[in-house]
Amino acid sequence: MRWKLISQDTERTYALVLAEGDEVVSTIEAFAREHKLTASRLSAIGALCQVGLGYFDWDKKDYLPIDFDEQLKVLSLLGDLALHEDAPKLHAHVVLGRRDGSTCGGHLMRATVRxxxxxxxxxxxxxxxxxxxxxxxxxLIHIES
Structure with a gap:
């Protein structure tokens, strides 16, 4: 992964370019730890393979897995980083495009960049x-009153 600080007015803005083979969630969380980021928002585009998404089942209180082993375009990836047990934790949702133009999406659990x-x-x-x-x-993000 390469990165560059592109603004630091009231908020620092980083551009990260993940390379083929990088695991998305762990790479972003490692960057956040290294740069001591405690609250951030992110957006991304690109392409992935070997993707694990989740759909939250309210009754089970757990994510149902949705796995893909194909090339997928990242049409939209939005999320945030916040501290959980004193470490930055990524929470992101993604919409992915398939070869036939159909889409799929969910909570990003894991993915490999390609x-x-x-x-x-x-x-x-x-x-x-x-x-x-x-x-x-x-x-969940806790905002104190």
Missing amino acids: PTLEVLLVESPAHLRRAFDPASGLP
Whole structure:
């Protein structure tokens, strides 16, 4: 992965270019740890293969897996980074395009880049923290009043 700081007015903005073979979630979370990012938003486009998505089943309080072993275009990848147990945790949703023009999407669990993923990562000036939500069983962003 290559990266460049492209702005640092009130928010630092990074452009990350993930390379073929990079695992998306772990690479972005490692970058966030290294640069001490505690709250950020991101968007990305590119292409992936070997993708694992999830669809949250409210009754089971767990993600149902949706796996793809094909070349897919990233039409939209949106998400955020917030602290969970003192480490940055990526929460992202993705819409993927298939060869026939159909789309699929869900919560991004894992994915391998092929050939590139271009990410814009914008750090927020204040940190965000995730806390366990008993109703959903998920670590959700907690905003203190």
